[in-house]
Amino acid sequence: MRFHTRKWIKPEDLNPNGTLFGGKLLAWIDEECALYSIVQLENQKTVTKYMSEIDFKSSAHQGDIVEIGIEVIKFGTASISLKCEVRNKMTRETIITIDKIVMVALDEFGKPKPHGKTQVEYVKDRLK
Template structure:
């Protein structure tokens, strides 16, 4: 799982118990997973089709930095399925896990599903090449 972005929990992100509101966490997950899928498929014409099981494990409090880990689970002809782990950046404690988030590539005019032309193997190679290009060694 690659941890690709972070957010700071602000006062307007809190629920009545002064912890991160679940709805805000879900909004962030959908956005972060969409950005990940867009980068993987190199297309911004994707729609969220399905979000499977969501498990809230621990609260995030105001001032916490949360990070989003994403990974590709499956690649279909028109779809990509990803998982997203939200955790506290400092403690590494899991805040929330969303599994089986499915995005489908659609034609911008007809809004019908269209093939994206990628395989899981292609995406693995693409990621390896991307990491190498960053020259992090």
Template sequence: MRFLSRRLVMPNDLNFAGSLFGGRILEWIDEEAYIYASCQLDQKSLVTKHMGAITFEASAFQGDVVEFGLETTRVGRTSLTVCCVVRNKGTKQNICVADDIVFVHIDNVSRKPQAHGKTKEELDLLPIEPPGYK
């Protein structure tokens, strides 16, 4: 799993108890997973079809930096399934795991599923990070 992106937990991201709001982290997961899937397939016309089990394991607080680990778990004819782990950058403790996020490639005009033309084997060979990214 590659940790590709980071976010700073800001005051507007907190719930009434002072920890990171679950809805905010789900919004971030959907966005980060879309960006990852879009880059993997080299396609922009993707929609989120399904998010499976979401497990919240720890809290994050104002000032924490969280990072998003993503990997492709399955490639279908029109779909891509992604796993996302959100962890605290400093402690490396998992905050949240979303292990079944399915994106479907759609036709721009008809909005119907359309083959993306990629295989898992092809995607496994792609470099994710740009050179020098740490």
């Protein structure tokens, strides 16, 4: 799994228990998956269709640095399926796992649009 983004836990990211608010973390995950999918599918109109059960393994505290990892499970006709893990950067302790997130590329009418992708592409390879 490749860890793409790091987030620094600040006071505004905490819940009343003083740990990272789960909703904030899910928003970060959703945004990271959207950005990753937009780049992979080369379509800015890519949306979240499905997110499987989430499993909080541990918490994060103010001052912690977390990193978001994404791995492609498969390419569908108009979709890309990902899995995600968020871990503490310093301890490598897993904070949350999500086994399946499905992102769908849309056309100008908001309907699924086939993307023709079958494997992960790196931007550096597209620039040749």
